[in-house]
Amino acid sequence: MKLSRVCGSREKNGVSLYEREAAAETVPVRKNALTAIIAEEKSHQFVPEDIIKFVAKPGFRAGNAEFSHTEKILPLIGPKNSSEGKGCVMDNFIFKNPTEILFGKGMIAEIKNRIPGDRRVLFLYGGGSVKRNGVYEQVKSALRGRKVVEFSGIEPNPLFETCLKAVSAVKKNRINFILAAGGGSVLDAGKFIAAAALFRGNDPWAILKEQGANVTGAIPVGAVLTLPATGSESNGNSVISKAATSEKLHFYSPFIYPVFSVLDPETTFSLPSKFVRNGIVDAFIHVMEQYLTYPARAPLQDRFAEAILQTLVDVGPLTLRKPGDYEARAAFMWAATLALNSLIGCGVPQDWSTHMIGHEITAFYGLDHAETLAIILPGVWEQKFASKKKKLEQYAGRVWGAAGAHEAVRKTEEFFHSLHMPTRFSDYGISAEEAARKVRDRFRERGYVCGEHGDIGPEAAAKILRSRA
Numbered sequence: 001m002k003l004s005r006v007c008g009s010r011e012k013n014g015v016s017l018y019e020r021e022a023a024a025e026t027v028p029v030r031k032n033a034l035t036a037i038i039a040e041e042k043s044h045q046f047v048p049e050d051i052i053k054f055v056a057k058p059g060f061r062a063g064n065a066e067f068s069h070t071e072k073i074l075p076l077i078g079p080k081n082s083s084e085g086k087g088c089v090m091d092n093f094i095f096k097n098p099t100e101i102l103f104g105k106g107m108i109a110e111i112k113n114r115i116p117g118d119r120r121v122l123f124l125y126g127g128g129s130v131k132r133n134g135v136y137e138q139v140k141s142a143l144r145g146r147k148v149v150e151f152s153g154i155e156p157n158p159l160f161e162t163c164l165k166a167v168s169a170v171k172k173n174r175i176n177f178i179l180a181a182g183g184g185s186v187l188d189a190g191k192f193i194a195a196a197a198l199f200r201g202n203d204p205w206a207i208l209k210e211q212g213a214n215v216t217g218a219i220p221v222g223a224v225l226t227l228p229a230t231g232s233e234s235n236g237n238s239v240i241s242k243a244a245t246s247e248k249l250h251f252y253s254p255f256i257y258p259v260f261s262v263l264d265p266e267t268t269f270s271l272p273s274k275f276v277r278n279g280i281v282d283a284f285i286h287v288m289e290q291y292l293t294y295p296a297r298a299p300l301q302d303r304f305a306e307a308i309l310q311t312l313v314d315v316g317p318l319t320l321r322k323p324g325d326y327e328a329r330a331a332f333m334w335a336a337t338l339a340l341n342s343l344i345g346c347g348v349p350q351d352w353s354t355h356m357i358g359h360e361i362t363a364f365y366g367l368d369h370a371e372t373l374a375i376i377l378p379g380v381w382e383q384k385f386a387s388k389k390k391k392l393e394q395y396a397g398r399v400w401g402a403a404g405a406h407e408a409v410r411k412t413e414e415f416f417h418s419l420h421m422p423t424r425f426s427d428y429g430i431s432a433e434e435a436a437r438k439v440r441d442r443f444r445e446r447g448y449v450c451g452e453h454g455d456i457g458p459e460a461a462a463k464i465l466r467s468r469a
C-alpha cells in the first residue's frame with residue numbers, strides 16, 4: 001500500500017520544499033508560515049490539496065508553528081481544485097522503481113545469482129507455510145554456502161514487538177542481507193527490520209511515527225512473494241502494528257525497496273482461498289485509491305488502472321475457483337504488483353482514505369486488512385459521491401460496460417460478494433456506531449485527514465463508518 005504521497009512532500013533539487021521551509025525557521029507565526037508555504041507551492045503550480053495533506057501530519061513544523069489539527073488550517077488554504085477537473089493537470093512526478101522482478105516458475109533458484117556469496121543472510125518468514133509450499137527448501141538450496149540465520153513467526157499484521165526481536169538477531173549475527181519469504185506482512189516486517197537495524201534513534205517506533213522521514217539507511221532486502229496482495233514486493237512502503245497500544249502505522253522510505261523480488265505463481269497454489277480473496281480485494285482497492293478520485297488529465301494512468309481492474313475482475317473469480325490454473329494465478333500475481341508499484345499513481349491525485357480508516361478497524365477489531373477495505377470503500381464513494389461522480393461514471397463504463405455512477409458502486413459490491421467478501425459491519429457482528437466513535441477519536445488524536453481533497457477528517461470518517469452498518 002502506498003501512503004507516501006498522502007502525507008509526503010514535494011522535492012525540488014532533491015530537497016523537500018516543506019523540510020526546507022521547516023528548517024529555515026524564518027517564519028515565526030502559524031499563518032505566516034502557511035502563507036509562505038502556499039505561496040511557494042503556487043509559484044511551482046503544485047496543487048493545494050497536497051499542502052492540506054502535508055500540514056495534516058501530526059507534529060509537522062513550519063517555522064515555529066506546529067500543526068496537529070487540519071481543521072484549523074483548512075480555512076487558510078483557499079479554494080480547492082475543482083472536482084469537475086477544470087484547471088487540473090497531470091502533476092509533476094518522479095518515478096523510480098529499483099526493484100528487480102524475477103517472475104515465473106522456478107525463479108527462486110535465481111536468488112543464488114543475486115545475493116553475493118559473502119553475505120550474512122537473515123531468512124525471515126511467518127508461521128511456517130513456506131515449509132508446506134516448497135519455498136523453504138528452494139530458498140535454502142539457493143542460499144547454500146552462505147551464512148544463514150533463520151527468524152520465523154512474523155504475524156499477519158506484523159508486530160513491532162516481534163520485529164524488535166529480529167532486529168536483535170540482526171545485530172547479534174552481524175546480518176547484512178535480509179531475505180523475506182511470505183506475504184506482504186513478512187515483507188513489510190523485513191523492510192522495517194532492515195531500517196530499524198540501522199536506525200540511530202533510541203526507539204525504532206519513531207520510524208512509524210515519522211512515517212519514515214527519519215530513516216537514513218537500511219540493510220538490503222530481497223523478497224520471495226507467496227501471497228499476491230499488498231504490492232510490498234515492489235515498493236518502499238511498510239505497515240507495522242504495535243500490540244501494546246493497538247496502533248497500526250505505515251512508513252515510506254526509498255531505502256527499503258526490495259533489491260529483487262521473486263514472484264513464482266506456483267508457490268501460491270496452496271494458499272487458503274480466504275487469502276486469495278483478500279489479495280484480490282486489496283489489490284483492487286490499491287488501484288481505486290489512485291484512480292477513483294477526479295479527472296486529472298492523465299489518460300495513460302487511467303488506462304493502466306482500468307486494465308488492472310479489468311484483469312482482476314476477469315481472473316479473480318477464476319483463480320479462486322481453480323487455484324492450480326497457472327495462467328490465471330500469474331495474471332493475478334502480476335496485477336497485484338502493478339497495482340502498487342507507483343506506476344499508476346504517477347502525477348495523479350490519490351485518495352487512501354479507505355486504507356487510513358481500514359487500518360484503524362484492523363487495529364481495534366482484528367478484521368483482515370482486505371475485509372476492512374471492502375466495508376469502507378463503498379461508504380467512501382457514497383459519502384463523496386458528488387466529487388467522485390465523474391470518475392465513477394468513467395469506471396462504470398470502461399470496466400463494467402455499465403452506465404452511471406450508482407451502477408459503479410453496485411457492481412463493485414457485487415464483485416466483492418462474488419469473491420465471498422462481505423461488505424457490511426453486521427456481517428462480522430460489529431457495531432458500526434461504536435467503530436465510528438473509536439475511529440473518530442483516533443483520527444482526532446492524530447490530527448488525521450485524508451482523501452484526494454483532504455476533506456475526510458474525524459467526523460467524515462465516522463459518517464462513512466456509520467453508513468456501513
Ligand SMILES: [Fe+2]
Nearest residue numbers: 001230282355
Ligand atoms: Fe492494502
